[in-house]
Amino acid sequence: MSVKVLITRTVPADKGRDMLPLFREMRSLATAQAGYISGETLKSHDRPDVFLVISTWESAADWEAWLLSKERQAIQVKIDALLGGKTQYELFDYRLRA
Numbered sequence: 001m002s003v004k005v006l007i008t009r010t011v012p013a014d015k016g017r018d019m020l021p022l023f024r025e026m027r028s029l030a031t032a033q034a035g036y037i038s039g040e041t042l043k044s045h046d047r048p049d050v051f052l053v054i055s056t057w058e059s060a061a062d063w064e065a066w067l068l069s070k071e072r073q074a075i076q077v078k079i080d081a082l083l084g085g086k087t088q089y090e091l092f093d094y095r096l097r098a
Helices: 013-030 060-067 070-083
Strands: 003-010 036-043 050-057 088-093
Touching (some): 003 060
Antiparallel strands (some): 003 088
């Protein structure tokens, strides 16, 4: 069952130019990962410092393998340093549970 991952980051205004290349690098590496289906990056209309990444994976296990990979972790450390905080993740699946 495929899953969607919502990744939220609040980027300080003075860090946006430094952050965008890291977002691109992360996306480029993600597309080559097993189980990656698609992704998009959105910028909030009302809060231009908030970015939302919606990523679709074939399974939660595929997402978790990417999340824990050394390649991703190396970029995430740089992102979190620029953010001055942590990235927020939420995992959603298509199954409705009773």
